[in-house]
Amino acid sequence: MSDKSTRIGExxxxxxxxxxPLLPILNDVQAAFGCVDAEAEALIAKGLNLSRADVHGVxxxxxxxxxxxxxxxxxxxxxxxxxxxxxxxxxxxAAEAAAGARVKIETVYxxxxxxxxxxxxxxxxxHIRLDAQSIAELVENA
Amino acid sequence: xxxxxxxxxxxxxxxxxxxxxxxxxxxxxxxHRVSSWGMHWLEPLVEIDGQGFGPxxxxxxxxxxxxxxxxxxxxxTEHPFIAGQVRYTFARxxxxxxxxxxxxxxxxxxAGLTRARQIGSEAIVAEVTASGLxxxxxxxxxxxxxxxxxxxxxxxxxxxxxxADEGDSxxxxxRALMEGDPFALIEGMAIAANAVGAQQGYIYLRSEYPxxxxxxxAALDLCADIIAPFKCEVRVGAGAYVxxxxxxxxxxxxxKRGEVRAKPPLPALEGFLGSPTVVNNVLSLAxxxxxxxxxxxxxxxxIGFGRSRGTMPIQLAGNIRHGGLYEIxxxxxxxxxxxxxxxxxxxxxxxxxxxxxxxxxxxxxxDQFDIVFDYETYTAADAxxxxxxxxxxxxxxxxxxxxxxAMEFCAAxxxxxxxxxxxxxxxxxxIIDRIRAGGRQRDGVEVLPQIHNAPKDxxxxxxxxxxxxxDLCETMKFGSLCALGGFTPYPVMSALKxxxxxFTGRSSLPEVTE
Numbered sequence: 001m002s003d004k005s006t007r008i009g010e011x012x013x014x015x016x017x018x019x020x021p022l023l024p025i026l027n028d029v030q031a032a033f034g035c036v037d038a039e040a041e042a043l044i045a046k047g048l049n050l051s052r053a054d055v056h057g058v059x060x061x062x063x064x065x066x067x068x069x070x071x072x073x074x075x076x077x078x079x080x081x082x083x084x085x086x087x088x089x090x091x092x093x094a095a096e097a098a099a100g101a102r103v104k105i106e107t108v109y110x111x112x113x114x115x116x117x118x119x120x121x122x123x124x125x126x127h128i129r130l131d132a133q134s135i136a137e138l139v140e141n142a
Numbered sequence: 143x144x145x146x147x148x149x150x151x152x153x154x155x156x157x158x159x160x161x162x163x164x165x166x167x168x169x170x171x172x173x174h175r176v177s178s179w180g181m182h183w184l185e186p187l188v189e190i191d192g193q194g195f196g197p198x199x200x201x202x203x204x205x206x207x208x209x210x211x212x213x214x215x216x217x218x219t220e221h222p223f224i225a226g227q228v229r230y231t232f233a234r235x236x237x238x239x240x241x242x243x244x245x246x247x248x249x250x251x252x253a254g255l256t257r258a259r260q261i262g263s264e265a266i267v268a269e270v271t272a273s274g275l276x277x278x279x280x281x282x283x284x285x286x287x288x289x290x291x292x293x294x295x296x297x298x299x300x301x302x303x304x305x306a307d308e309g310d311s312x313x314x315x316x317r318a319l320m321e322g323d324p325f326a327l328i329e330g331m332a333i334a335a336n337a338v339g340a341q342q343g344y345i346y347l348r349s350e351y352p353x354x355x356x357x358x359x360a361a362l363d364l365c366a367d368i369i370a371p372f373k374c375e376v377r378v379g380a381g382a383y384v385x386x387x388x389x390x391x392x393x394x395x396x397x398k399r400g401e402v403r404a405k406p407p408l409p410a411l412e413g414f415l416g417s418p419t420v421v422n423n424v425l426s427l428a429x430x431x432x433x434x435x436x437x438x439x440x441x442x443x444x445i446g447f448g449r450s451r452g453t454m455p456i457q458l459a460g461n462i463r464h465g466g467l468y469e470i471x472x473x474x475x476x477x478x479x480x481x482x483x484x485x486x487x488x489x490x491x492x493x494x495x496x497x498x499x500x501x502x503x504x505x506x507x508x509d510q511f512d513i514v515f516d517y518e519t520y521t522a523a524d525a526x527x528x529x530x531x532x533x534x535x536x537x538x539x540x541x542x543x544x545x546x547x548a549m550e551f552c553a554a555x556x557x558x559x560x561x562x563x564x565x566x567x568x569x570x571x572x573i574i575d576r577i578r579a580g581g582r583q584r585d586g587v588e589v590l591p592q593i594h595n596a597p598k599d600x601x602x603x604x605x606x607x608x609x610x611x612x613d614l615c616e617t618m619k620f621g622s623l624c625a626l627g628g629f630t631p632y633p634v635m636s637a638l639k640x641x642x643x644x645f646t647g648r649s650s651l652p653e654v655t656e
Contacts, residue, residue, distance in 0.1 A: 019342075019415060020377075022397030027349075027378055061399040061557075062380035064349055080311030080551075081501055081544070085460030085535045086488070109383060109501075109551065110309055111350055112317040113153050114533065115182040115458060115465025124352040126156035 005043055007032060012047035022048065022058055026065055034069035072104040073142040076121040077135070079107045082114035091118060094132040098139040105139070144171045144207065147189035150240065151178035151321050152353040153314075157197065159186040165203045177322025179236030180467030181223050183488075184215065189236075194218040223483065228445060229469045230432050230453050231425055234323045241360055246325045252368060254431030258333045266337040267293055269438030270430065274451030278315075278425035278529065281625075282450075282517040285426050291410040292338040295418035302334045302343040302372075303395065303414060303421045307379055307386040309348055310500025312459040312531030316424040318467050319455075320347070320354040323428065324361035330427035332369040333434055334420050343374035344414070346391050349381055383555040387624045388421040390557060401557045402624040423529075425455060447473030450516045458484045460497075460533035477511030480534055491536040495544075495640070499528025501551055502629035504636035505541060526632065542644035545637040546574045552630040563627025566618045570634065573614065577607045577645050604646050608638065 011028045015021040025044055029036050036044075036059045045055045059065045077095060079088055092105075099105050113119035116128040120135065122142050130138070146166045148159050163173045166188075181187060184196030188206055194215040195206045205211035215221060218236065229235065238245035246252070258266050271286025292300060304327065308316035320327060331343045347355055358376050366373075377395055379385050385394045389403035392414050413419025429452065433442050442452045450472035456479060458465050463485035480486070480496055487493055495505045504525035506513065513523055520527050535544075549570035556563045602610070615631035622628040638645060 020395050020397040023377065023380060023394065027380060030380075058397065058399055061401075062382050064379075064381035078311075081497060081547070082312045082459040082531075082533045084544070084547070085533055085539065108350060108381075109555075110311045110313075112308070112314040113156060114312045114314055114460065114531070115462070115467075116153055116157065116185070117460075119156070121350075126152055126353075128153060128156040 004033070004039065008040055008043045009047065012044060016047070022050075022055070026059060026062075030065050034071075035066040037067060037069075070104060072102060073122070074104045074106055075099070075139050075142050076106045076108045076111070078109070078111045078113070078117060078119045078121075080109040080114075082110075083117035083119060086117040088118035088130075091130060091132045091135050095120075095135045095139050098136040103139050103142045144190060145174065146171045147174045147176045147236075148186060149178040149236070150175035151185070151318065152351070153182055154178055154185040154187070155353070157186045158199065161200060162186050162188065162198055162203070165200050166207075169203065169207060171207070174239055176238060177235050177240050178318060178467075179218060179224060180232065180318065180469075181221070181464070182466035183464050187218075188213075189218060192217050192219065194221065223464060223466070223468070226483065227469050228453050228471050230442065231319065231326075231429050231455055232323070232467065232469045233432070234326070235318070235467070238323070240322050240324055240357055241364065243325075243364055246323075250435060251325055251431075252329060254434035255329050255332050255336075255369070258336045258434050263293055263337050263339060266333060266434065270337070270433060272438035273433045273442040274446070274449070275426065275429055275433060275442065276450065276517070278423045278429070278454070282527070285422065285430075288410055288422070289334065289337050289420060291408065292340075292418045292420050295411050297418045299342070299415075299417045300338055300340040301414045301417055301419040302331045302338070302340045302374075303388075303392070303419055304331055304343065304345040304424060304427055305386065305388060305391055305421055306345050306347040306354070306424050307391055308424070308529065309350070309383045309386050310502070310529055310531055312497065312533035313457050313500055313529040314459070315455040315457050315467060315530060317351055317354055319424055319428050320351070321357050324358050325365060326428045326431055327358075327424055328361060328365055328369060328374060330430035331374055332372050333430050334422065334427060335369075335372040338418070338420055340420065341372065343372060344395055345374065345376045346379060346385070346395055347376055348379050348385075382557075383551075384557045384624070384626050387626065390624070391421065392419065399557070401559045404623060425529075445471035447471070447514060447516045448518055450518070454515065454527070454530045456515070457529075457531045458534075459531060461487045461489055461536050462532075462534040463488050472514075472516050474515050475511060476506060476513050476515070476532075477508075479515070479532055480511065484532075484534065487534060487536040489536045489538075491538065493534060494537040494539050495535040495541060495637075497533040497535070497544075497633065498531070499526040499632075500531050501548060502526070502625060502632055503528050503531070504632040505535075505544065505640060506636070507640040524632070525636070526629065540644055541637040541641040542574065542578055545634045545645070546571060546578075548630055548633040548637075549574060552626060556626060560621070560623040560627060562618045562621035563623070563630075566614055566622075566627065567630060570611065570614055570618075570630070573607055573611045574634075574645070576602070577604050577611065580604055580646075608645070611638070 187196035
């Protein structure tokens with residue numbers, strides 16, 4: 001067995017006893033491999049005695065699961081109403097210019113920092129009160 | 143040794159609180175990481191002997207310790223932002239260390255659960271009902287009635303599910319509570335479990351809140367013995383806004399697509415895995431320990447306005463000078479919240495619009511500032527309180543663009559189960575684009591004049607497109623299965639009603655050439 005199938009088998013076994021184990025399993029697989037691809041879907045389906053279609057339906061529903069791993073660092077920029085009110089749209093161009101092809105800029109709807117936007121997230125680090133210069137620095141250091 | 147209090151709330155940390163704490167420790171101070179007072183424009187806020195300094199940076203450390211800092215704001219509890227509040231749900235904000243069992247017990251923690259165990263399930267439900275507590279998640283359904291339904295429902299296995307999927311822009315009270323006072327939420331769930339006879343609880347939490355996930359998991363480990371035999375665990379979502387809708391959330395929790403379920407059956411009768419389930423918001427559950435400690439007919443019932451009892455944690459967000467969390471009894475006016483408490487816009491420009499209740503809430507005009515915070519009053523004004531979020535926009539905001547965004551958001555986040563939401567939102571974006579472009583131009587595609595209101599040969603003028611948008615919004619409002627499609631018309635139509643020039647005034651009508 002490949003390393004990947006072994007690891008996925010372990011993740012399935014870890015959560016198998018839980019009520020509604022699929023999302024915890026998918027969260028762990030996404031965290032371990034950076035994606036939930038077709039191979040992972042098939043392995044999880046087998047482990048939970050579900051059809052591949054069942055698992056794919058769930059995987060494709062949620063924004064957090066990616067079909068392919070992307071090695072680039074990710075900067076999540078909040079572009080919901082409160083951050084829009086604080087001018088996030090005007091500084092997104094600065095982030096994109098700094099990102100180029102090296103960094104992935106993702107949109108999220110709300111990091112819960114609505115009183116001190118514009119806000120962004122890199123990994124588990126949060127950033128507030130961004131302007132064109134600080135968001136560019138954030139992207140460059142990602 | 144000087145005791146320095148600095149918040150470990152995610153917002154304070156994002157503002158540099160960790161570095162600040164390390165700097166004070168390096169100076170030989172004892173640092174306590176407490177919850178946030180909610181004065182977010184002052185975060186990171188440093189507290190020494192009750193005196194506040196903020197927003198503090200590393201450069202301020204020496205001056206703060208020397209007593210010469212220009213960041214001093216005086217005694218925190220006397221600050222007008224704090225002094226004017228009535229805090230029940232956030233009584234511990236700023237005062238306790240979130241994961242300290244000692245601090246929690248010393249501030250009345252677990253007293254509600256102890257009393258709940260003494261008086262038994264029927265009496266617990268009676269007290270919650272008497273308190274007038276309504277769901278703080280948006281719909282405002284009476285909590286006691288929901289609990290009573292679950293209590294009386296037949297079934298060996300029952301569940302308490304905390305809906306912590308707060309995804310509304312402009313709201314962060316759930317996050318603040320989970321990070322600042324996690325035991326209060328857990329105690330509320332344990333009381334609910336006692337009330338209805340549930341064995342298992344789940345906190346369904348969004349993946350966008352990494353700090354809250356960590357804190358709740360740590361808190362659950364610490365207090366497992368106290369809440370036993372009730373068991374509770376955190377479940378993390380996967381980035382789907384619609385999972386904040388309770389039946390979507392239950393599907394997601396079961397490991398399915400987060401599609402909305404048709405009601406009935408009510409989750410109270412057939413919820414998680416088909417069993418009777420209490421689904422409550424974070425703030426509703428966190429309000430419960432206080433009600434049980436004090437007695438339902440006392441303090442909580444005596445605060446509020448009309449049929450909206452108790453306090454509402456209001457979140458001041460967006461372009462506002464004094465952004466943060468403000469807990470007060472119902473009945474305060476919108477103008478007081480925005481101008482007096484919030485201090486107007488952060489940019490110093492005039493207020494143009496205020497969105498109340500998150501992305502599905504109406505945009506209110508400053509002319510409506512005398513509207514009173516109360517579920518019924520807002521409903522009568524074609525608006526909603528929702529989760530108590532208030533997002534302020536200054537006069538640079540383009541309300542046509544915001545209306546378009548509301549439709550775009552609905553299209554992106556629709557679960558797809560019902561047509562008015564799935565397709566209506568996509569069409570809504572298109573119509574708003576056409577209105578803003580001055581109407582639909584003749585392009586040979588539109589050939590259904592008997593169904594649509596378009597003259598066959600002349601395209602549609604902006605006014606006709608507005609009629610179509612209005613019609614579409616009516617269909618979404620009354621034809622959608624859940625609030626996502628059903629409430630998206632609120633921001634769209636309120637923006638259209640209050641600022642029509644932002645839809646039609648930005649470009650002239652294009653000529654139809656032939």
